[in-house]
Amino acid sequence: MKLEELKHPGLKKWIEEAVSLMSPNAVEVCDGTQSEYDRMIKALLDAGLATPLNAEKRPNCFLFRSDPSDVARVENRTYIASKSQDDAGPTNNWIDPAELKKTMTGLYSGCMKGRTMYVIPFSMGPVGSDIAKIGMEITDSPYVVANMHIMTRVGTKVLDVLGSDGFYVPCFHSVGKPLAEGEEDNGKWPCAPIEDKYISHFPETREIWSYGSGYGGNALLGKKCLALRIASVLARDEGWLAEHMLILKITSPQGEVKYVTGAFPSACGKTNLAMLVPTLPGWKVETVGDDIAWMKFGADGRLYAINPEAGFFGVAPGTNDDSNKNAMESIKKNTIFTNCGLTEDGDIWWEQIGHGAPGKEIIDWKGQKKPAPQTDKSPKGEEIAHANARFTAPARQCPVIASEWEDPKGVPISAFLFGGRRPSTIPLVNQSKGWIHGVFMGSITGSEVTAAVISDQVGQIRRDPFAMLPFCGYHMGDYFKHWIKLGQKAEAEGNGDKLPKIFFVNWFRKDKDGKFMWPGYSENSRVLAWIFERCDNKANYMETPIGNLPKPGAIEAPAGISADTMEELCSVDIEGWKKEIADVRQNHYPKFGDKLPKELYAELDAIEKRLNG
Ligand code: SAT
Ligand code: MN
Numbered sequence: 382m383k384l385e386e387l388k389h390p391g392l393k394k395w396i397e398e399a400v401s402l403m404s405p406n407a408v409e410v411c412d413g414t415q416s417e418y419d420r421m422i423k424a425l426l427d428a429g430l431a432t433p434l435n436a437e438k439r440p441n442c443f444l445f446r447s448d449p450s451d452v453a454r455v456e457n458r459t460y461i462a463s464k465s466q467d468d469a470g471p472t473n474n475w476i477d478p479a480e481l482k483k484t485m486t487g488l489y490s491g492c493m494k495g496r497t498m499y500v501i502p503f504s505m506g507p508v509g510s511d512i513a514k515i516g517m518e519i520t521d522s523p524y525v526v527a528n529m530h531i532m533t534r535v536g537t538k539v540l541d542v543l544g545s546d547g548f549y550v551p552c553f554h555s556v557g558k559p560l561a562e563g564e565e566d567n568g569k570w571p572c573a574p575i576e577d578k579y580i581s582h583f584p585e586t587r588e589i590w591s592y593g594s595g596y597g598g599n600a601l602l603g604k605k606c607l608a609l610r611i612a613s614v615l616a617r618d619e620g621w622l623a624e625h626m627l628i629l630k631i632t633s634p635q636g637e638v639k640y641v642t643g644a645f646p647s648a649c650g651k652t653n654l655a656m657l658v659p660t661l662p663g664w665k666v667e668t669v670g671d672d673i674a675w676m677k678f679g680a681d682g683r684l685y686a687i688n689p690e691a692g693f694f695g696v697a698p699g700t701n702d703d704s705n706k707n708a709m710e711s712i713k714k715n716t717i718f719t720n721c722g723l724t725e726d727g728d729i730w731w732e733q734i735g736h737g738a739p740g741k742e743i744i745d746w747k748g749q750k751k752p753a754p755q756t757d758k759s760p761k762g763e764e765i766a767h768a769n770a771r772f773t774a775p776a777r778q779c780p781v782i783a784s785e786w787e788d789p790k791g792v793p794i795s796a797f798l799f800g801g802r803r804p805s806t807i808p809l810v811n812q813s814k815g816w817i818h819g820v821f822m823g824s825i826t827g828s829e830v831t832a833a834v835i836s837d838q839v840g841q842i843r844r845d846p847f848a849m850l851p852f853c854g855y856h857m858g859d860y861f862k863h864w865i866k867l868g869q870k871a872e873a874e875g876n877g878d879k880l881p882k883i884f885f886v887n888w889f890r891k892d893k894d895g896k897f898m899w900p901g902y903s904e905n906s907r908v909l910a911w912i913f914e915r916c917d918n919k920a921n922y923m924e925t926p927i928g929n930l931p932k933p934g935a936i937e938a939p940a941g942i943s944a945d946t947m948e949e950l951c952s953v954d955i956e957g958w959k960k961e962i963a964d965v966r967q968n969h970y971p972k973f974g975d976k977l978p979k980e981l982y983a984e985l986d987a988i989e990k991r992l993n994g
Pocket of ligand 2: 625672
């Protein structure tokens with residue numbers, strides 16, 4: 382589509398300004414069609430950046446290898462440039478917006494020479510949904526266009542909803558590698574050196590400016606940048622919630638349906654939980670979303686959620702038929718793979734894929750030939766796939782995608798789950814005593830640091846409140862306050878009983894020998910069933926100082942788990958909790974200074990008193 386055909390004068394002007402700043406060879410407005418997708422892939426094949434996979438094994442699938450300096454989100458180059466530093470808060474990187482725009486305008490100047498500028502009109506959420514938002518991403522990367530086709534809804538239908546004066550979030554993206562006359566990418570992933578990479582957010586003007594990276598959340602700007610960092614600010618201002626949460630549909634043996642969302646820090650198996658295959662007879666679990674939930678109150682006082690995304694951008698290593706059969710099914714066709722291994726028979730491979738690689742040799746994520754692994758493991762430091770290798774797959778290909786996953790009005794939420802990797806202290810499941818106690822649970826969410834992460838912090842809890850620490854576009858203390866206020870408002874309006882119930886879960890308890898006490902994965906369905914029934918005030922529970930826990934026998938033990946283990950998983954570790962409270966008081970809450978809501982300190986005091994009482 383041509384620039385002249387656009388019906389939105391503001392949009393046209395914005396694009397024209399970008400063209401004069403970035404100097405591309407050509408400009409294309411994306412229409413979102415299959416032929417456009419195919420054209421992007423063709424351009425990437427011609428540039429030597431894409432490898433087609435075996436068309437019989439993985440039809441319409443392509444493998445990419447990024448630059449070793451460009452393999453993940455770069456948190457230390459990610460900025461929240463609000464006018465006042467205090468609005469960004471202590472947990473975000475801040476630069477004055479005027480200064481940052483000056484620096485980045487310098488970088489953007491002529492940055493698309495030798496390349497085509499693509500303008501991607503995209504909708505986060507079903508096109509035209511009241512909860513959805515429109516973004517416009519200007520990019521010089523056909524890889525980004527192809528990924529955005531899968532991850533969001535792209536094209537002319539979005540422009541139709543936008544009309545001549547609709548609101549959109551303007552997003553600039555450039556890989557930061559202009560091409561000289563006659564120069565081509567020639568198989569080399571284009572990006573800028575780390576010190577020139579910027580992933581910038583301007584909350585007041587609702588803008589995103591990204592430069593220098595072509596990878597994942599740095600470049601696919603609908604995901605973490607728009608759907609979380611900018612959307613969290615919109616949600617604060619407009620009275621809704623933009624959360625880093627999966628969305629599940631649960632059906633009981635009686636055919637009753639409930640929807641729950643859940644926030645978990647990275648590496649807690651969120652995508653696996655989103656696609657769980659229940660072991661509990663008669664129960665059914667289906668997927669609405671695996672990463673992000675946008676939630677608004679409906680006229681009936683209930684909270685409705687949509688998945689703003691249209692695809693999965695999942696971590697490949699560790700995904701196999703046991704850990705996530707439904708993800709394995711979702712990536713059988715029409716999928717983009719990035720930084721995976723390439724087998725002799727033209728298929729992808731990664732660590733813990735569930736089998737060795739066929740033939741004699743394999744090509745690793747850096748493009749080097751290595752001996753084909755006989756098992757699905759590799760020695761540390763010699764991985765074939767990068768640890769953050771990804772698949773980009775359409776959500777509609779998931780065998781357990783819920784039929785209503787694209788319902789524009791969203792699905793009514795009955796429960797929120799919060800959880801992390803906690804080898805001690807935190808029970809298997811714990812229902813909050815009320816809304817603010819639930820906000821407290823969200824605020825202390827975190828995982829214990831293992832030797833694999835940061836050596837000098839092993840054993841400490843790395844808190845990731847609401848799993849939003851890298852994704853909240855404003856001060857986290859104000860974010861807690863926003864959560865508290867939403868609950869208070871619902872209660873004041875007489876809708877307190879319609880608020881989702883809040884639960885703290887922990888699949889990762891270990892015994893004294895360091896062995897996991899709970900099998901996790903499919904067996905988590907037992908916990909989901911208890912939660913489901915608690916939402917109707919059913920299922921046996923006991924009141925404790927830390928919340929409502931399942932009574933012994935309320936959750937039937939999975940095969941091989943003793944009654945004693947179940948009891949330990951569902952009991953209060955008084956001494957452990959006293960330490961937890963002290964850690965929150967001394968090391969966690971003070972980080973947020975004056976903005977930490979007093980209601981949360983009161984909650985801390987109340988729990989401590991009950992533990993001592
Ligand atoms: O690269 S993404 O930000 O999209 C994925 C992630 O880091 O969670
Ligand atoms: Mn995520």
